[in-house]
Amino acid sequence: MARVAGVPCTALSPALARAVAALALASLLAGQQPRVSPTPFTGLEGNGATSYPFSAALFRFQQIHADLRGGAAQVAALAWRRDAGSGGGPGLARTVDLDLTLAEGDAATAGPVFAANALANVTTAVARKNVALPDWRSQPPAAPASFTARIALDAPWTYGGSRDLLWEVRVFANSAAGDLYLADYGYPATPPRYLAATRARGSGCQTNSHPGLPMTLSASLWSEPSGLCFLQWFVDRAPSQALGAAVLLGVVDPDLPVPGFCASGLRCEPLLVLPPAAPVGANGACQTALLAIPWDPSFRGATVTSQALAYDAQQPGLPLAGSNGLHCDLPYALPPTVTPLTRVYAGHPLLPQGALSRGTGGLVTRFE
Numbered sequence: 001m002a003r004v005a006g007v008p009c010t011a012l013s014p015a016l017a018r019a020v021a022a023l024a025l026a027s028l029l030a031g032q033q034p035r036v037s038p039t040p041f042t043g044l045e046g047n048g049a050t051s052y053p054f055s056a057a058l059f060r061f062q063q064i065h066a067d068l069r070g071g072a073a074q075v076a077a078l079a080w081r082r083d084a085g086s087g088g089g090p091g092l093a094r095t096v097d098l099d100l101t102l103a104e105g106d107a108a109t110a111g112p113v114f115a116a117n118a119l120a121n122v123t124t125a126v127a128r129k130n131v132a133l134p135d136w137r138s139q140p141p142a143a144p145a146s147f148t149a150r151i152a153l154d155a156p157w158t159y160g161g162s163r164d165l166l167w168e169v170r171v172f173a174n175s176a177a178g179d180l181y182l183a184d185y186g187y188p189a190t191p192p193r194y195l196a197a198t199r200a201r202g203s204g205c206q207t208n209s210h211p212g213l214p215m216t217l218s219a220s221l222w223s224e225p226s227g228l229c230f231l232q233w234f235v236d237r238a239p240s241q242a243l244g245a246a247v248l249l250g251v252v253d254p255d256l257p258v259p260g261f262c263a264s265g266l267r268c269e270p271l272l273v274l275p276p277a278a279p280v281g282a283n284g285a286c287q288t289a290l291l292a293i294p295w296d297p298s299f300r301g302a303t304v305t306s307q308a309l310a311y312d313a314q315q316p317g318l319p320l321a322g323s324n325g326l327h328c329d330l331p332y333a334l335p336p337t338v339t340p341l342t343r344v345y346a347g348h349p350l351l352p353q354g355a356l357s358r359g360t361g362g363l364v365t366r367f368e
Helices: 014-032
Strands: 035-037 048-050 060-067 074-079 094-106 120-134 149-159 165-174 185-186 197-203 216-223 226-234 245-250 271-274 290-292 304-309 320-329 340-347 355-361 365-367
Touching: 094 149, 120 165, 197 216, 216 304, 216 320, 226 245, 226 304, 226 320
Parallel strands: none
Antiparallel strands: 035 365, 048 185, 060 165, 060 340, 074 149, 074 365, 094 120, 094 165, 120 149, 197 320, 216 226, 226 290, 245 271, 245 304, 304 320, 340 355
16 A cells, blocks of 8 residues: 555545655656756756767767656666757767677766766666667757667666766767767856857859858857847858948848859848948958847757848959858757766777766766
């Protein structure tokens, strides 16, 4: 018979008994929910990316999570997600010959010797075998991406919660070695910033400042704890000392071919035009002024389209040079408070020690 604090449930009123049962069920289900670390990035894109540990032919990687201490859990699988801010290209599906160890340790005192960091509950959770990881070449339609790179454990492992959770992967072979497999990464930024992703679209014109290379547009967008977002665009390889240049901003990319226009097309339907903060130099570089605007929840999922234009009498058609288009996500959130993680990594699975990175960030990992 179920008991609560030593009292048989039948001794409780029916309503109270139902409430206690519901509370017990909710607690049980909560304990079974996957946990993500670093925890602020559970539903938020990380502020970085890493190629560790599934890009190299040989590798050893250990990560210790200080933000999970205090909560026991049963783990049946580990999963990682693609960095949503990285463009398409690398990320071939791969088969990785690996093993995986789970243990409990201490992120604050960990050192460069792998084995010395596993203080208790050390378990070979996945015996050495080939593991298939999915294709990550296509950029996900939204951030963050789903946790699609998943490794199921040979048997469930119980995390006691009194120490930090440690996992370690040793890579012995990789069918796509050298092809970057960029995973989402979260870290405590200094100063705290939440960086937004940008994606180039199309290609720009060639100009006299850098013959043979296209005119390009890039941008930096981030939020800070003050509640402000900062936005700035950078033009490179524009016509040398162009008489006029501007950055178009909008919310629609028409992807419109324009006869006589040397760029691959018009990639911004402008709502706003930003002039450069200073004239275009001899090297074809200029930038807009740094804009500061209050962050708003409506920025989540919002994208700004942009493209740079400059007067260029040397173009054979329209006397206008254009850059690539640039899609800029507005900062999704204000910077989160991230508990630092510790990593140790080496270029061979059998090396006993590696490079130590303590008090930084780590792969956004889901423990299922």
